Amino acid sequence: MNKVNMKIDGISLYVPADYTILEAAKEVNIQIPTLCYLKDINEMGCCRMCIVEVKGAKALQAACVHPVAEGMEVLTHTPKVMEARRVNIELILSNHNSSCQTCTRSWMNCELQTLANKLSVDTIRFEGETKKKPLDIGVSIVRDPNKCILCRRCISVCKNVQTVSVIDTMNRGFNTEIGAAFGMKLADTSCVNCGQCINVCPVGALHEKSDIDEVWNAIYDPAKHVVVQTAPAVRAALGEEFQLPIGTPVTGRMVSALRILGFDKVFDTDTGADLTIMEEATELIDRIRGGGRLPLITSCSPGWIKFCEHNFPDMLDNLSSCKSPHTMFGAILKSYYAEKEGIDPKDIVVVSVMPCTAKKFEAKRPEMQNGGYPNVDVVLTTRELAKMIYDVGIDFPSLEDSDFDDPFGGATGAAVIFGATGGVMEAALRTAADILTGTSADNIEYEAIRGQEGIKIASIEVAGITLRAACAHGLGNARKLLEQVRSRELDLDFIEIMACPGGCVNGGGQPIQQANVRNWRDIKAERAKALYSEDRKMFIRKSHNNPAIKALYKDYLGMPGGSRAHELLHTKYHERPLYKE
Amino acid sequence: MTKCCNECRAHDDRTAKLDEIITRYKDTRGSLIQVLHEAQELYGYLPFEVQVYISKKMDIPLAEIYGVVSFYTAFSIYPKGEYQIKVCIGTACYVKGAGDILDKFRMKLSIDVGECTDDGKFSLDSCRCLGSCGLAPVVMVNGKVYAKVTPDQVDDIIAEYSEQKKGACT
Amino acid sequence: MIKSIFDIHDIREKTRADMAVRLTPQTPVKEGYRMQILVCGVAGCQSSDSLEIIKELEKQIRTGGLEKEVKVVKTGCFGLCAQGPIMITYPDQITYVRVKPEDVREIAESHIKGGQPVERLLADDGNGKKIMNALRDLTFFKLQKKNALRNCGCIDPENIDEYIAMDGYRALEKVLTEMSPEDVVQTVKDSQIRGRGGAGFPTGVKWGFAASQQVKQKYVCCNADEGDPGAFMDRSVLEGDPHSVIEAMIIAGYAIGADQGYIYVRAEYPVAVERLGLAIKQAEEYGLLGNDIFGKGFNFHLEIRLGAGAFVCGEETGLLTSVEGKRGEPHPRPPFPAVKGVFGKPTILNNVETYANIPLIILNGADWFSSIGTEKSKGTKVFSLVGKINNTGLVEVPMGMTLREIIYDIGGGIPNGKEFKAAQTGGPSGGCIPASRLDTPIDYDSLVDMGSMMGSGGLIVMDEDTCMVDLAKFFLEFTVDESCGKCPPCRIGTKRMLEILTRITEGQGEPEDLDKLEVLARNIKASALCGLGQTSPNPILSTMRYFKDEYIAHVVDKKCPAGVCKSMIRYIIDSETCRKCGICAKNCPAECIHGDKENGYVIDQDNCIKCGTCLAKCPFKSIFNNA
Numbered sequence A: 001m002n003k004v005n006m007k008i009d010g011i012s013l014y015v016p017a018d019y020t021i022l023e024a025a026k027e028v029n030i031q032i033p034t035l036c037y038l039k040d041i042n043e044m045g046c047c048r049m050c051i052v053e054v055k056g057a058k059a060l061q062a063a064c065v066h067p068v069a070e071g072m073e074v075l076t077h078t079p080k081v082m083e084a085r086r087v088n089i090e091l092i093l094s095n096h097n098s099s100c101q102t103c104t105r106s107w108m109n110c111e112l113q114t115l116a117n118k119l120s121v122d123t124i125r126f127e128g129e130t131k132k133k134p135l136d137i138g139v140s141i142v143r144d145p146n147k148c149i150l151c152r153r154c155i156s157v158c159k160n161v162q163t164v165s166v167i168d169t170m171n172r173g174f175n176t177e178i179g180a181a182f183g184m185k186l187a188d189t190s191c192v193n194c195g196q197c198i199n200v201c202p203v204g205a206l207h208e209k210s211d212i213d214e215v216w217n218a219i220y221d222p223a224k225h226v227v228v229q230t231a232p233a234v235r236a237a238l239g240e241e242f243q244l245p246i247g248t249p250v251t252g253r254m255v256s257a258l259r260i261l262g263f264d265k266v267f268d269t270d271t272g273a274d275l276t277i278m279e280e281a282t283e284l285i286d287r288i289r290g291g292g293r294l295p296l297i298t299s300c301s302p303g304w305i306k307f308c309e310h311n312f313p314d315m316l317d318n319l320s321s322c323k324s325p326h327t328m329f330g331a332i333l334k335s336y337y338a339e340k341e342g343i344d345p346k347d348i349v350v351v352s353v354m355p356c357t358a359k360k361f362e363a364k365r366p367e368m369q370n371g372g373y374p375n376v377d378v379v380l381t382t383r384e385l386a387k388m389i390y391d392v393g394i395d396f397p398s399l400e401d402s403d404f405d406d407p408f409g410g411a412t413g414a415a416v417i418f419g420a421t422g423g424v425m426e427a428a429l430r431t432a433a434d435i436l437t438g439t440s441a442d443n444i445e446y447e448a449i450r451g452q453e454g455i456k457i458a459s460i461e462v463a464g465i466t467l468r469a470a471c472a473h474g475l476g477n478a479r480k481l482l483e484q485v486r487s488r489e490l491d492l493d494f495i496e497i498m499a500c501p502g503g504c505v506n507g508g509g510q511p512i513q514q515a516n517v518r519n520w521r522d523i524k525a526e527r528a529k530a531l532y533s534e535d536r537k538m539f540i541r542k543s544h545n546n547p548a549i550k551a552l553y554k555d556y557l558g559m560p561g562g563s564r565a566h567e568l569l570h571t572k573y574h575e576r577p578l579y580k581e
Numbered sequence B: 001m002t003k004c005c006n007e008c009r010a011h012d013d014r015t016a017k018l019d020e021i022i023t024r025y026k027d028t029r030g031s032l033i034q035v036l037h038e039a040q041e042l043y044g045y046l047p048f049e050v051q052v053y054i055s056k057k058m059d060i061p062l063a064e065i066y067g068v069v070s071f072y073t074a075f076s077i078y079p080k081g082e083y084q085i086k087v088c089i090g091t092a093c094y095v096k097g098a099g100d101i102l103d104k105f106r107m108k109l110s111i112d113v114g115e116c117t118d119d120g121k122f123s124l125d126s127c128r129c130l131g132s133c134g135l136a137p138v139v140m141v142n143g144k145v146y147a148k149v150t151p152d153q154v155d156d157i158i159a160e161y162s163e164q165k166k167g168a169c170t
Numbered sequence C: 001m002i003k004s005i006f007d008i009h010d011i012r013e014k015t016r017a018d019m020a021v022r023l024t025p026q027t028p029v030k031e032g033y034r035m036q037i038l039v040c041g042v043a044g045c046q047s048s049d050s051l052e053i054i055k056e057l058e059k060q061i062r063t064g065g066l067e068k069e070v071k072v073v074k075t076g077c078f079g080l081c082a083q084g085p086i087m088i089t090y091p092d093q094i095t096y097v098r099v100k101p102e103d104v105r106e107i108a109e110s111h112i113k114g115g116q117p118v119e120r121l122l123a124d125d126g127n128g129k130k131i132m133n134a135l136r137d138l139t140f141f142k143l144q145k146k147n148a149l150r151n152c153g154c155i156d157p158e159n160i161d162e163y164i165a166m167d168g169y170r171a172l173e174k175v176l177t178e179m180s181p182e183d184v185v186q187t188v189k190d191s192q193i194r195g196r197g198g199a200g201f202p203t204g205v206k207w208g209f210a211a212s213q214q215v216k217q218k219y220v221c222c223n224a225d226e227g228d229p230g231a232f233m234d235r236s237v238l239e240g241d242p243h244s245v246i247e248a249m250i251i252a253g254y255a256i257g258a259d260q261g262y263i264y265v266r267a268e269y270p271v272a273v274e275r276l277g278l279a280i281k282q283a284e285e286y287g288l289l290g291n292d293i294f295g296k297g298f299n300f301h302l303e304i305r306l307g308a309g310a311f312v313c314g315e316e317t318g319l320l321t322s323v324e325g326k327r328g329e330p331h332p333r334p335p336f337p338a339v340k341g342v343f344g345k346p347t348i349l350n351n352v353e354t355y356a357n358i359p360l361i362i363l364n365g366a367d368w369f370s371s372i373g374t375e376k377s378k379g380t381k382v383f384s385l386v387g388k389i390n391n392t393g394l395v396e397v398p399m400g401m402t403l404r405e406i407i408y409d410i411g412g413g414i415p416n417g418k419e420f421k422a423a424q425t426g427g428p429s430g431g432c433i434p435a436s437r438l439d440t441p442i443d444y445d446s447l448v449d450m451g452s453m454m455g456s457g458g459l460i461v462m463d464e465d466t467c468m469v470d471l472a473k474f475f476l477e478f479t480v481d482e483s484c485g486k487c488p489p490c491r492i493g494t495k496r497m498l499e500i501l502t503r504i505t506e507g508q509g510e511p512e513d514l515d516k517l518e519v520l521a522r523n524i525k526a527s528a529l530c531g532l533g534q535t536s537p538n539p540i541l542s543t544m545r546y547f548k549d550e551y552i553a554h555v556v557d558k559k560c561p562a563g564v565c566k567s568m569i570r571y572i573i574d575s576e577t578c579r580k581c582g583i584c585a586k587n588c589p590a591e592c593i594h595g596d597k598e599n600g601y602v603i604d605q606d607n608c609i610k611c612g613t614c615l616a617k618c619p620f621k622s623i624f625n626n627a
């Protein structure tokens, strides 16, 4: 790579020619403030917060997108720069519903609040008309246009990363807005509720629909037996909400906290994941042996399911009929567990703590009911759980570890890696390989399908069969992969799709990291690492070896894929139009 | 420009024409705006159904199309009046009193800029320069230019069209 | 189809013969038409029925059996638009103004058949003196130097042969047969021509950047968005001489190595779009556009892209985004379009008038061009003279002419004996020039020194009745309307400035508002993303610079000295002199003058819309306002 000589604030440096000024400044420990920029995702140069003086240029230049050049001289904090940044913050705040005390993003990670403070903005001199628009409240996502600062990160992620493209810029000038066409509600579009837009939003303009109150009400209701289950990815990220380093697994502390909060039982969705593997591996083998429709595509990501319903209705039959792990588990809790413990299922409240906003929508689906009861009653995001922990005043980092409750107890390594891209497939392969060979394989680490590559394709030899498998994470990658499958460019047996880039560790319900962290670190990879290290520490690393699962099939379900399993654990999806017409 | 009350949607042959437009631009890169122009010519405006149709046929997300439509003042998602009055308030016209002309139209038609009279007869818009600045102030009604307009002439212009019969489809 | 260069020579010779009375009016013609009547057929004159006149003329010629002797030609704009429709006869160069269809008969009888011009329809010099040969004797034409407008008002823009006859496509021929792409770029560089559409960037340098990109696909674009309200020179070129732009774009394509061009025209110019479309078609039929032009192995294709009503699409990156069919939002530079433009490929963008000059530079040489104008601004510039000026219309003058010459000598001064107050150049991005600067020679740099800019050449003249605060507010309204909304300084900042100005013009201003305006102006200029935002404070800054006293009058004394800001005006009936005639009450559109002939009349101030009708109508001058 070519390199160039340049100067920033008088410091000479020699940096790659494809650097931006922002990147170059980082090298000399100058963090130029940013607001709209999100590396590789949103490079618009539109917020004018990162402006700097570039010698020879008349106007100030946006460091986030301005390439370096040989001999360039940059000044990052002249009076002209500082005044312009402050005035721009003042202008943004003059058209912002500043209500920090009650805002989801206050204190922790609102980038606007942080910037205003860091830049010592102490008055807003330019007051005037503000736009008051109604909130768009859906089952998963809430949009508050009055807090939106029009950075467009959400659009970029929805359009370029997810290719769902339901939000865009509308109108112009002072009337510019971000939203769905014709001011529609997101619920009336093909939004898949993945929540990726929330994670990139620098302010409180996007957040999950909060269901915390419902959970407290259930906990405080003595007639209710409230059980909670937590998804694998939650433990990899929850600590971040309590300022623990990214990638710190906090499983034990999380279980302790949930007990303190007052849940009657604390279970692990990993149990559901192991169950999913049993069913899905069986389904895969059946389809391969029985000439069923291939490729089989995983179905545990509700963001992906809705995407498939809107965009690939012709491939719905390729979907595994398995429900997602937490709904499977919910179905078991309200049947097997209820029976076993002698509790009326109507009194059981199943709360799922998920890295995911799409699961809020999923839980409300008619498909996710058995015997008139929803499999899962309330879905909380990782962030909401952190809020409840703060609500109660638990000193989370200092908690002692504790274990999940019986009868389901701990899970397997296979289930833990569900939270990362490639994990579901790897878990399924560990089980399928053993079933097919009738032995117990030692080599269970499928490196080819790990990692952050958008589409991973591998041929895997199992018991003399060559399985052509692919993983895609992020719906843009999924779309690309499926189009190749549809056009028969690619011939595959098994596909894993996760709606969120990186998989659930980077789900729309996970702790939010400000851009100044995300721009320089791959948080999804760091969280995934935490999961794989947990997996390695596990005693049992294959789903079919989980004793609780074995017991469940033996006592209650019968065979994987059998009729009871089918009734409780499987479902079918239907085409949806792109827009409510 | 089609003047249409849209009651005839039921037996609508415009979809075929829209198809023809979209097909014609199939191989032209970046042709969305051109298609929208022609679609608006066809329908008089760009309602939801038309945008959805274009979105599907051109494989461009509806949100993006709506973003484009709402960006450009030439496009409208509401039907326009049978007679579209455009008052130029470009600089040349403004310094020659276009503001008063616009006010007079507003008052006489009892509608604001961007609106349409209840009977669907007139819609009023302001625009920035029609390129006839030498004849300022300028008013345009359905493409016909009125030069050096005085407030008194406003009545005449409205009268000229009030007497005419309604559009073709009734 | 033109297969070889000889074909085009033939066409040129043949058409020149047809046009003889026009080209060499002094030389008597032996064969062909003895008289050609040129009628302006572009938008301005069309709106005063010039097409009707053409029809009527043709009818008269037919009924007189003169088809072989007399020809009517529909041309582009002559520049004298305010007096339109304009008609000029050849070879005698009689200039008729304000012709009505019903006058045509008289012209036919008296002039065409009888050789006796109709005197009452002749152009006059502003003082009532009728001028026979206006092209030669009218100061309006005499002081001009027409390069970009060379063919406007001279040829039939819908006839490619007439363009060819005027040495059209000869520059292209020269370029393809005698010059390398490098030569072309060098010639344009040497001419020192600067862009006519905006900031005046050296065109040759721009071409050089694009030419040096080692990329296969490149584009040539033409900015015909002409968004500056009050400017219509580009329209005039497109409607009056479209081939000059097409020829230049082909040359540009050859120079930088592009085979595809886009002309971005605003949709508000339907006639221009139609003429351009026709011109492109004709050029294609002749093989001047397409593959293997002149058999020299060079390909060039041209497409029209319609704008859709967004001023910001005049900004170069906004325009290029719009060409791609998207929201015309600008994006940061670098990368510059010459490196990454339309569809991510190297692209040059030039203004219509810039292109119109290119064939002349190629034919007459760089030295010829750079001998005209001032040290740093070469050539001529077209201005649209509008506002409070007698000869509203288009004029083309050498760079460096003073504003006084343009306004008083060419423009004929201010109507109704009013005082000149200021002239606005550069549109909403520019500023105003006060009377004290009337004698400054006008070029790119002097305008910037005065706090304005050249812009596209709109020149709006204002007289004493203009309120400069109101004017600044008018321009701000424009920018607020036209801001694309991408960056906060422009999206919110201009809105805040407008709110402050509105307060001031409504008598609610406070002294600190002036400071706030300055802070906002300074920071918007410094930090907005594109030229629209960066220049949006200019109208405020320049009016504040030259007319601060008016701001103070509004803010401190709550008075609008020009009597424009309506909330500050009160119309009052002077009961002493009022004769109780009731005329005012009858004429008040708001019906807010109450009273009767017995007790006299009073104005209900709450309902008065300050239209001033009463003041104008009172026969006894008994109504006054407080301005």
Ligand SMILES: Cc1cc2nc3c(=O)[nH]c(=O)nc-3n(C[C@H](O)[C@H](O)[C@H](O)COP(=O)(O)O)c2cc1C
Residues within 6 Å of the ligand: C194, C195, C196, C197, C198, C199, C200, C201, C203, C223, C224, C225, C226, C227, C228, C311, C312, C313, C314, C315, C316, C317, C349, C350, C351, C352, C354, C355, C456, C530, C531, C532
């Ligand atoms: C807000 C804005 C509007 C503009 N509008 C026009 C326009 O209408 N026509 C034009 O030729 N240039 C316009 N320009 C200038 C163009 O950006 C660009 O500089 C020009 O077209 C380049 O051509 P030139 O070098 O031949 O002048 C505008 C610039 C800005 C910032």
Ligand code: SF4
Residues within 6 Å of the ligand: A096, A097, A098, A099, A100, A101, A103, A104, A105, A106, A107, A110, A111, A112, A113, A147, A203, A204, A205
């Ligand atoms: S988004 Fe940020 S600045 Fe706005 S109210 Fe919320 S915390 Fe405060």
Ligand code: SF4
Residues within 6 Å of the ligand: A100, A101
């Ligand atoms: S930070 Fe300041 S404004 Fe916010 S709640 Fe505390 S005291 Fe109030």
Ligand code: SF4
Residues within 6 Å of the ligand: A141, A157, A158, A162, A164, A165, A166, A167, A186, A190, A191, A192, A193, A194, A195, A196, A197, A198
């Ligand atoms: S939730 Fe996902 S699909 Fe819906 S708007 Fe946000 S990013 Fe797009």
Ligand code: SF4
Residues within 6 Å of the ligand: A147, A148, A149, A150, A151, A152, A153, A154, A155, A178, A197, A200, A201, A202, A203, A205, A206
């Ligand atoms: S909703 Fe959030 S991410 Fe989207 S544009 Fe607004 S502030 Fe940016």
Ligand code: SF4
Residues within 6 Å of the ligand: A194, A300, A301, A302, A303, A304, A355, A356, A357, A358, A359, A498, A499, A500, A503, A504, A505, A506, A507, A508, A509
């Ligand atoms: S990838 Fe995980 S977090 Fe994202 S939508 Fe799917 S299940 Fe939810």
Ligand code: SF4
Residues within 6 Å of the ligand: C312, C329, C330, C482, C483, C484, C485, C486, C487, C488, C490, C491, C528, C529, C530, C531, C532, C533, C534
């Ligand atoms: S300065 Fe104005 S027009 Fe230009 S990008 Fe910013 S908001 Fe858009």
Ligand code: SF4
Residues within 6 Å of the ligand: C571, C587, C588, C589, C590, C591, C592, C593, C603, C607, C608, C609, C610, C611, C612, C613, C614, C615
């Ligand atoms: S100014 Fe106009 S509205 Fe007011 S009293 Fe006079 S005529 Fe009536």
Ligand code: SF4
Residues within 6 Å of the ligand: C573, C574, C577, C578, C579, C580, C581, C582, C583, C584, C585, C601, C617, C618, C619, C620, C621, C622, C623
């Ligand atoms: S028009 Fe003049 S004189 Fe007559 S009533 Fe009105 S103010 Fe009096």
Ligand code: FES
Residues within 6 Å of the ligand: A033, A034, A035, A036, A037, A044, A045, A046, A047, A048, A049, A050, A051, A062, A063, A064, A065
């Ligand atoms: S412009 Fe650089 S961060 Fe927004």
Ligand code: FES
Residues within 6 Å of the ligand: B088, B089, B090, B091, B092, B093, B094, B128, B129, B130, B131, B132, B133, B134, B136, B137, B138, C229, C230, C231
């Ligand atoms: S300003 Fe009105 S036509 Fe140009």
Ligand code: FES
Residues within 6 Å of the ligand: B134, C040, C041, C042, C043, C044, C045, C046, C076, C077, C078, C079, C080, C081, C082, C084, C085, C086, C393
């Ligand atoms: S428009 Fe006819 S002379 Fe200018």
